[in-house]
Amino acid sequence: YKVGQRFGPHIDESIDLEGGHSTEYTLLVYLNGTNSSTSNNQNLVGGETVFYDSRKRIVAE
Structure with a gap:
């Protein structure tokens, strides 16, 4: 990804x-x-994974 x-x-x-x-x-x-x-010696940040049920409700983050 860009x-x-x-x-x-x-x-x-x-x-x-x-x-x-x-x-x-x-x-x-x-x-x-x-x-x-x-590299400018900065740590990478961002990103997430969220698990949804079949109705697109969050069940775990």
């Missing part, structure tokens, strides 16, 4: 695949760090 970009609230859903298979899990990976050639 500065100001984000992925809005959404609910991950199961997807039906060939052969009667479907997806079941979401893998959430946090990547952070600095590029040493442009």
Whole structure:
């Protein structure tokens, strides 16, 4: 993501695949760090993960 970009609230859903298979899990990976050639020694800030139920009500932050 570039500065100001984000992925809005959404609910991950199961997807039906060939052969009667479907997806079941979401893998959430946090990547952070600095590029040493442009680093100004400031810590990265921001970002959040919120879990919603099917009615888009917050169930965990």
